[in-house]
Amino acid sequence: MNGRSDREWQLEEIDLMTGMVEEDEFEYKDEDGIISGKITCVFDQEVDDVYLVGKNPEFEERIIKYPPVYVHFVLPSRYPSEEGPLIRIEASWMPVKLKKVIEDQIEQDCISPNGSFLLFGFRMVVQDSMDDFFEKNHRFDVEETFGVFEEHQNPQIFRRKIVEMANDTDMRIFKKKGAECEICASYKKGEEFVRFPGCQHIFCRDCFKMHFEHKIDSQELNGLTCIGCRNEPTEEFLASILSEEYFERYKSLQVDLAVHKGDLSICPRPACQNPAKITNRAKRLAECSNCGMCFCISCKRAYHAIEPCKFRKDEKENVMKEWEESSHEQRLIMSKRYGGLKQLQNLVEMFQNSNWFEENSKPCPKCRVPIEKIEGCHKMHCTKCDCYFCWLCGKVLDKENPYGHFNVSGGECEGRLFEGVVPLEDFEEDEEEFQFVFDDFLDDEDDDDDVPVEGMYGPDYLRYWDEFPSEDDSVALKLTDGQDRESQFV
Known part of the structure; x- marks a missing residue:
């Protein structure tokens, strides 16, 4: 060793590896005088006629390029004078037999190093050993491999893993070179390019970054795809491209989109406010x-199953007011609190209907069904329970004589049968005349007591009978042109 100590030899060998091998292909650490590390062997050339096979005839994949092989080493303190390096081969795709061949060959070289550096030669040993092995073994059983393929029986998973490893090799080689980006037409180093997962399109990092940022700025998450196709990125890929600020905006938009679609709601607990999955839309x-809270996406209260939602009057008013005063964008933001825009629209419609019923209907005093009064007198009939009641005071009326309620002397509804329909100041309040008019209107057409309508009310009030016809469909009012306008019943 030309008078050099083991330590000096080791440091010189490490310096040689650092200077001759790519940075991402060699790493080491020096602790307590012991040097250890990992050499990544990447192979550029294509492989001929080599296949991985399994029990299933379809379980077969051709190896286009050797996936990476990792050589882990430890240099003992007395290396290389008295001890050889400790070696371990890592390659999940590699057959056990091949690993054994490589390790044996490295061990043999370490016995008689002939004063040469060993670490740099490991790469060549791995390359030559694989070439010799596959020249004799064009197919090998996947069950003989370690790692990720040991328990896989699904051919699709197997193929995907092989492709991923081959692509990793391609990308390592590509990063050592330079290329022109197809988007911006700039010539850049290979390390400035990234490969889109799935479709494997390669563009420069800056173009991907600008593309994604533009889509996030314009809130077009549906357009957040690969530049070269419609494949969607993984969150891991986006996180590796985008700044922390843009990635957080992306995740926020994702939640907004899910809420807008009705897939998510926002937890109503003030201390939580996290996205909550809608597990059953129908319910x-x-x-x-x-936080584990189960809640109703309509009223935001603890889940109440088939029980109807309960809203306070001020809650309804606040929701309606906010909805009416909000722009479309503000309504989208508002909808996040109610399980999406569609859910919020249904809620607003329900409140509108509820308000309308409160203002334009009254409950039947017997069955409580809301009843709307469109036209006619104040004697009401509930078709559900066959109850007659007064619209003005809500009292149940006698079925045999429902109109008698409006003739009770001193009663609060006396003479008010048509209140609001016929102006009170012009309505004859004399009980006898009112009863006569009512009876006459329902009389037979041959009754000699029939009198002209004009004679009873005057010409200004004839139109009210047209607008509010009798409940008896067999009775109709017809006005004829002539010297005198009078009532005829047909």
Whole structure:
């Protein structure tokens, strides 16, 4: 060793490796006088007629290029004068027999080093050993391999792993060279390029970064794909390209999009506010994976199963006011609190219907069904329970004489059967005349007591009978042109 100590020899050999091998292909550490490290062997040339096979005839994949092989080493303190290096081969795809061949060959070279540096020669030993092995063994059983393929029986998984390792080799080789980006047409070092997972398109990092940032700025997550195709990126890939700020914006937009689609809701607990998955849309059930709360996506209260949602009046008013005063963008933000835009629209519609019923209907005093009064007098009939009641006071009326309620002397509804329909100041409040008019209107057409409508009310009030016809469909009012306008019943 020309008078050099073991330590000097080791340091010189490490310096040689550092200067002659790519930075990402050699790494080492020096602790307590013991040097250890890893050599990555990458092979550029293509391989001829080499296949990995399995029990299934379809379980076969050709090796286009050797995947990387890793040589782990430890240099003992008395290397190389008295001891050889400790070697371990790592290659999950490699047959056990081949690993044994390489390790035996390295051990043989270490016995008689002939005053040469060994570490640099390991790469050549691995290359030559693989060439010799595959020249004699064009096919080898996958079950003889270590690592990721040891338990896999799915051919698709097997192929994917092989392709991933081959692509890793290609990318390592590509990064050592330079190329022109197809997007920006700039010539850059290989290390400035990245490969899109899945489709394997390669473009420069800057172009990918600008493309993704533009889509995030414009909130076009559907367009957040590979520049060369429609493949979607993984979160890991995006995190490796985007700044921390843009990646957080991307994740926030993802949540917004999921909420907008109705896939997620926001946990109503003030201390949580995390996205919660809607586990059953029909039952309006959402469950927060952060705090575990199960809640109704409509009312945001603890889940209440088939029980109807309960909203306070001020809650309804606040939701309606916020909805009416918000722009489209603001409504999208608002919808995140209610399980998405569609869910919020349904809620607003429900509130609108509820408000309308409160303002334009009254509950039946017997069955409580809301009833709307469109036209006619204040005697109401519930078709569900066959109850007659007064629209003004809500009292149940006698079925045999429902109109008698409006003739009770001193009653609060006396003479108010048509209140609001016929102006009160012009309505004759005399009980006898009112009863006569009502009875006459329902009389037979041959009744001699029939009198002209104009004679009873005057010409200004004839139109009210047209607008509010009798409940009896067999009775209709017809006005004829002539010297005198009078009522005819047909």
